[in-house]
Amino acid sequence: MAITFFLRNKKAVLERCRDDYVTKMRLKYAPFYHAMEAQKGTTIRLDGREMIMLSSNDYLGLSFHPKVIEAGRAALLKWGTSTTGARPSNGSRLYHLELEKKLANFLGREACHVHSAGYLSCLSSVAGFANKGDVIFADKNIHSCLLDGIRLSTAAYERFSHNNPDDLREVAAAATPSAPKLMVVEGVYSMEGHIARLPELVEIAEEYGCFTVLDDAHGFGVLGHQGRGTADHFGMNDRIDVLCGSLSKSLASTGGFVAGSSEVIEYLRSNSKQTIFSAAISPAQAACAQASLEVMQTEPQHLERLWSNTKKYKAILKGLGLDTWESETPAVPIVLGSKERVYPFWKALLEKGVFSVMAIAPSVPIGKDLVRTAISAMHTDEQLEKIADAMAYAVRKL
Ligand SMILES: Cc1ncc(COP(=O)(O)O)c(C=O)c1O
Numbered sequence: 001m002a003i004t005f006f007l008r009n010k011k012a013v014l015e016r017c018r019d020d021y022v023t024k025m026r027l028k029y030a031p032f033y034h035a036m037e038a039q040k041g042t043t044i045r046l047d048g049r050e051m052i053m054l055s056s057n058d059y060l061g062l063s064f065h066p067k068v069i070e071a072g073r074a075a076l077l078k079w080g081t082s083t084t085g086a087r088p089s090n091g092s093r094l095y096h097l098e099l100e101k102k103l104a105n106f107l108g109r110e111a112c113h114v115h116s117a118g119y120l121s122c123l124s125s126v127a128g129f130a131n132k133g134d135v136i137f138a139d140k141n142i143h144s145c146l147l148d149g150i151r152l153s154t155a156a157y158e159r160f161s162h163n164n165p166d167d168l169r170e171v172a173a174a175a176t177p178s179a180p181k182l183m184v185v186e187g188v189y190s191m192e193g194h195i196a197r198l199p200e201l202v203e204i205a206e207e208y209g210c211f212t213v214l215d216d217a218h219g220f221g222v223l224g225h226q227g228r229g230t231a232d233h234f235g236m237n238d239r240i241d242v243l244c245g246s247l248s249k250s251l252a253s254t255g256g257f258v259a260g261s262s263e264v265i266e267y268l269r270s271n272s273k274q275t276i277f278s279a280a281i282s283p284a285q286a287a288c289a290q291a292s293l294e295v296m297q298t299e300p301q302h303l304e305r306l307w308s309n310t311k312k313y314k315a316i317l318k319g320l321g322l323d324t325w326e327s328e329t330p331a332v333p334i335v336l337g338s339k340e341r342v343y344p345f346w347k348a349l350l351e352k353g354v355f356s357v358m359a360i361a362p363s364v365p366i367g368k369d370l371v372r373t374a375i376s377a378m379h380t381d382e383q384l385e386k387i388a389d390a391m392a393y394a395v396r397k398l
Pocket of ligand 1: 143246
């Protein structure tokens with residue numbers, strides 16, 4: 001009798017999986033989880049066809065750079081495939097310290113900690129510092145890892161409208177004056193391509209005594225001197241308490257980092273569960289990120305090419321009358337406004353050999369359903385011409 005009762009509970013979960021509308025739609029229209037059969041730079045093979053990758057975050061195009069590949073290979077041979085352990089116990093190696101020191105120096109910080117995913121770094125940059133009783137002010141369009149960090153912290157959460165300092169001021173003025181406060185924003189919003197209005201936002205945050213957390217996953221490598229990111233772009237590095245980001249975009253690896261003062265990073269190492277109880281970043285991942293960091297400082301041509309490609313690409317989209325949500329960066333959305341318009345547009349691009357990614361509400365605000373594209377320094381002029389033809393074709397299909 002009891003067993004039958006409990007089986008019913010399990011059935012409820014299995015039925016949830018079986019009947020899920022989102023999963024059914026995803027499997028029916030198959031817009032996600034495409035497994036490419038081959039890749040060389042921005043050229044991929046999918047279903048036996050050669051295509052142009054137009055949605056990767058390999059902004060500087062370093063994922064096929066010979067020095068980066070060689071560094072990964074050498075690290076594998078020297079250190080093996082994995083540390084198979086967490087940093088506080090058996091997982092720390094000298095290569096972690098070396099990468100952390102180089103990242104901290106590059107970002108003008110005293111210290112840095114690397115994790116095996118940007119998601120972990122950014123989540124722990126919030127959950128590691130905020131406590132119950134604190135108040136967190138966060139841009140309403142922040143990435144899901146930051147939102148998860150907020151939820152895990154159990155602090156009170158107040159959203160302000162996207163990139164809107166006036167709204168932040170209103171929200172901050174209404175919060176309990178005595179509560180410890182944090183402000184959480186991104187440097188570059190990856191769906192919108194917007195740069196945070198950091199000078200105004202930080203000024204208000206300072207007025208209210210906020211501890212500031214900046215997720216610069218998409219600003220790192222793209223903005224600032226040699227790609228130091230959004231804080232450097234605005235010359236306000238010393239006014240951000242915690243800078244976090246990903247190694248899986250401009251650094252052409254996998255993993256993430258949290259940078260700040262020594263006391264802040266040491267506190268994270270003692271208190272953040274994601275930092276303490278997750279295996280260390282593997283040798284090849286760390287070595288590739290470190291080699292990319294070196295290339296960023298010695299080969300300025302990649303950053304230059306990224307911006308010249310971005311300029312050409314935006315001119316193409318503008319010429320076709322497409323709405324790019326006023327993107328200011330190489331992350332360029334094409335806003336189409338509804339899933340009924342997004343799907344055929346995305347399909348038409350695919351038909352013409354251009355791979356992009358669609359994002360529909362609720363993962364973007366209602367009416368902002370879009371096709372997300374991103375430019376890389378590796379896109380060739382010939383590829384940009386093909387992209388222009390494919391875009392014109394997709395516009396005709398609308
Ligand atoms: C703003 C932002 N933060 C953090 C992450 C997580 O980084 P990762 O993919 O390295 O886990 C992403 C990834 O897309 C992101 O866009």
